[in-house]
Amino acid sequence: MTGRAEDDAISGLLYPNHKQFGVLVWILAVVHLGLRWQYRSQLPAMAETLTPWEKRLSLGVHRLLVALTLITPLLGFGMSSSLPDGDGVPFFLIAKLPEILPKSDTAFLVFQALHKYSAYLMLACIVLHVAGALKHRLQDRGGETDVLQRMF
Numbered sequence: 001m002t003g004r005a006e007d008d009a010i011s012g013l014l015y016p017n018h019k020q021f022g023v024l025v026w027i028l029a030v031v032h033l034g035l036r037w038q039y040r041s042q043l044p045a046m047a048e049t050l051t052p053w054e055k056r057l058s059l060g061v062h063r064l065l066v067a068l069t070l071i072t073p074l075l076g077f078g079m080s081s082s083l084p085d086g087d088g089v090p091f092f093l094i095a096k097l098p099e100i101l102p103k104s105d106t107a108f109l110v111f112q113a114l115h116k117y118s119a120y121l122m123l124a125c126i127v128l129h130v131a132g133a134l135k136h137r138l139q140d141r142g143g144e145t146d147v148l149q150r151m152f
C-alpha cells in the first residue's frame with residue numbers, strides 16, 4: 001500500500017480498508033481482553049509438559065501480541081487523525097470516525113514511525129507465535145504439549 005507511487009483507484013481502495021479493518025482488529029482485541037477478564041477463573045493453566053523457557057517465551061509473546069493488537073491500531077488512528085489534510089477514518093456503515101487529535105505535521109510523523117515499528121514488531125511476534133504452534137504440533141507430537149488442539 002505505502003509502496004505504491006500512484007494515488008489512484010487501487011490506493012483509494014487500500015487505504016480506507018486498511019484503516020477500517022485495523023479499527024476492527026482493535027475492537028476485537030478489546031473484546032478478547034474483556035472476555036479473558038470475565039472468564040479469568042476458568043482459563044486453562046499452561047501445558048505442564050512445556051519446558052520453563054517455552055512457558056516464559058510463549059507467555060511473553062502472547063502478552064506482546066495482546067498489547068500490540070491494542071496499540072498498533074491506536075497509533076494508526078493517531079496518525080490518520082493528526083494528518084493536516086488527511087481524508088479521515090471510515091468504519092463500515094459509519095461514514096467517518098471523529099478525528100479527536102489536533103492537526104500537526106510533527107505529531108503525524110511521530111505516529112507514522114511508531115505505527116510502523118509497532119506493526120513490524122507485531123509481525124515478528126506472529127512469526128514466532130505460529131512457529132511455536134507448528135513446533136509443538138510437528139516436532140513434539142501429541143499429548144498436552146500440542147497446544148494447537150487447545151484452540152478447539
Ligand code: HEM
Nearest residue numbers: 002018019022023025069072073076077080089112116119
Ligand atoms: C492491527 C492493525 C494494523 C496494522 C497491523 C497496521 C500495519 C501497517 C503497516 C505495516 C503499514 C506500513 C508501514 C510502512 O512500512 O510504512 C501501515 C501504514 C498505515 N496505516 Fe496501518 N496498521 C493497522 C491499523 C491501522 C489503523 C486502525 C489505521 C487508521 C485508522 C492505520 C492507518 C495507516 C496509514 C494511514 C498508513 C500509511 C502510512 C504512510 O503513508 O506512511 N493503520 N499500517
Ligand code: HEM
Nearest residue numbers: 036046047062065066069126129130133147148149150151
Ligand atoms: C496460523 C495462525 C495461528 C495459530 C496456529 C495460533 C495458535 C495459537 C494457539 C495454539 C494458542 C493457544 C496456546 C495455549 O493454549 O497455550 C494461541 C493463543 C493466542 N494467540 Fe494465536 N495462533 C495464530 C495466530 C495468531 C495471531 C495472528 C494473533 C494475534 C495477532 C494471535 C494471538 C494469540 C494470543 C493473544 C493468544 C493467547 C490468548 C489468551 O491467552 O487469551 N494468534 N494461538
